[in-house]
Amino acid sequence: EVQLVQSGAEVKKPGESLKISCKGSGYSFTNYWIGWVRQMPGKGLEWMGIIYPGDSDTRYSPSFQGQVTISADKSINTAYLQWSSLKASDTAMYYCARRNIVVGEQSFDSWGQGTLVTVSS
Amino acid sequence: EIVMRQSPDTLSVSPGGRVTLSCRASQSIATNLAWYQQRFGQTPRLLIYGASTRATGIPARFSGGGSGTDFTLTISSLQSEDYAVYYCQQYHNLWAFGQGTKVEIK
Numbered sequence: 001e002v003q004l005v006q007s008g009a010e011v012k013k014p015g016e017s018l019k020i021s022c023k024g025s026g027y028s029f030t031n032y033w034i035g036w037v038r039q040m041p042g043k044g045l046e047w048m049g050i051i052y053p054g055d056s057d058t059r060y061s062p063s064f065q066g067q068v069t070i071s072a073d074k075s076i077n078t079a080y081l082q083w084s085s086l087k088a089s090d091t092a093m094y095y096c097a098r099r100n101i102v103v104g105e106q107s108f109d110s111w112g113q114g115t116l117v118t119v120s121s
Numbered sequence: 122e123i124v125m126r127q128s129p130d131t132l133s134v135s136p137g138g139r140v141t142l143s144c145r146a147s148q149s150i151a152t153n154l155a156w157y158q159q160r161f162g163q164t165p166r167l168l169i170y171g172a173s174t175r176a177t178g179i180p181a182r183f184s185g186g187g188s189g190t191d192f193t194l195t196i197s198s199l200q201s202e203d204y205a206v207y208y209c210q211q212y213h214n215l216w217a218f219g220q221g222t223k224v225e226i227k
Contacts, residue, residue, distance in 0.1 A: 097165075
């Protein structure tokens with residue numbers, strides 16, 4: 001069974017750093033892109049960026065370029081999303097999602113359970 | 122950057138009714154479009170990819186269509202579990218979601 005298991009909820013203060021994780025299992029982690037999606041409270045889905053764990057090739061949405069860093073450690077089947085200096089506006093649910101297993105498809109067919117990040121002074 | 126626009130923002134539909142959601146891309150995306158369902162408090166779920174192919178386990182009452190810039194998601198007979206927010210997503214050039222359409226009980 002394909003699973004993406006994300007790290008637990010975080011409560012941080014503005015200016016603090018944070019790294020959240022997404023661990024894949026039940027498939028060949030290195031061979032499928034992992035994307036990150038933000039959902040601010042009561043709002044829609046926003047694509048942030050994506051990484052290919054096999055070689056760490058990474059793409060960012062223009063809206064998030066420079067604001068976050070996406071990385072992966074293929075030795076432990078885990079992708080990461082990190083901030084160097086959090087803002088209150090980073091308060092949101094963050095999802096990781098796997099690129100579709102169907103050859104040539106770029107939709108996201110499996111999703112993590114989400115990590116809630118709360119940034120408040 | 123490709124911008125996705127969904128319409129309407131909210132749809133009120135009676136159980137058993139037929140509903141069609143629309144999604145428009147700011148430039149042609151061929152059939153590089155997916156639809157997702159997000160029930161309240163839950164994780165998004167892939168419904169349709171390639172504009173018209175149902176994902177594994179998705180009931181036949183869900184159907185997708187369109188190509189280029191205009192796309193639709195149709196639910197032929199709305200069930201109670203279908204009341205949710207639906208998002209389209211393009212993956213022709215990077216990825217981007219529409220703002221979502223909420224399907225609510227009439």
